[in-house]
Amino acid sequence: MEMLNEILEYNKTFVEQKEYEKYQTTKFPNKKMVILTCMDTRLLELLPKAMNLSNGDVKLIKNAGALIAHPFGSIMRSILVAVYQLQAEEVMVIGHHDCGMSGMKADPVIESMKERGVTEETLETLNYSGININQWLHGFENVSDSVKHSVEMIKKHPLMPADVPVHGLVINPETGKLDLVVKGY
Numbered sequence: 153m154e155m156l157n158e159i160l161e162y163n164k165t166f167v168e169q170k171e172y173e174k175y176q177t178t179k180f181p182n183k184k185m186v187i188l189t190c191m192d193t194r195l196l197e198l199l200p201k202a203m204n205l206s207n208g209d210v211k212l213i214k215n216a217g218a219l220i221a222h223p224f225g226s227i228m229r230s231i232l233v234a235v236y237q238l239q240a241e242e243v244m245v246i247g248h249h250d251c252g253m254s255g256m257k258a259d260p261v262i263e264s265m266k267e268r269g270v271t272e273e274t275l276e277t278l279n280y281s282g283i284n285i286n287q288w289l290h291g292f293e294n295v296s297d298s299v300k301h302s303v304e305m306i307k308k309h310p311l312m313p314a315d316v317p318v319h320g321l322v323i324n325p326e327t328g329k330l331d332l333v334v335k336g337y
């Protein structure tokens with residue numbers, strides 16, 4: 153069965169049998185926190201379990217590498233919305249060891265794009281439009297430094313209230329062990 157159909161089939165039963173009942177909560181985070189972390193598959197269940205987080209506890213934002221690519225992009229906007237509109241009082245950035253964005257270079261990604269049909273012409277057009285694809289696709293060298301950088305970006309953002317603590321951590325994707333990098337208090 154195709155994955156989409158499999159999911160839709162399962163979903164029908166899930167709703168019919170009211171399995172959602174045990175997850176019911178509000179849009180406001182019980183633990184008054186917003187977390188930015190990586191989309192890594194190993195963290196899907198491990199991260200909330202390792203931190204004792206249940207449905208309704210926190211606002212969780214995920215992307216590749218737990219990175220803030222732009223101070224006025226959607227990640228920063230989500231953090232600000234969580235703080236100003238959804239009662240988040242603390243921010244946490246959680247990177248992880250063995251991240252796909254660690255040491256990622258743009259060139260192999262661009263090569264894959266070409267293999268999948270993106271033309272040299274398209275890449276040149278983007279380049280002439282002032283879009284630096286190489287920089288955009290570049291990962292980070294060191295996860296602790298990357299987390300520190302993200303924490304700084306949030307902390308020093310002109311629209312961020314000064315009294316909101318911003319913490320930085322690194323999680324082990326095998327054991328769930330958290331290491332503190334920046335204590336925001």
Ligand SMILES: [Zn+2]
Binds near residue numbers: 191250
């Ligand atoms: Zn990652």
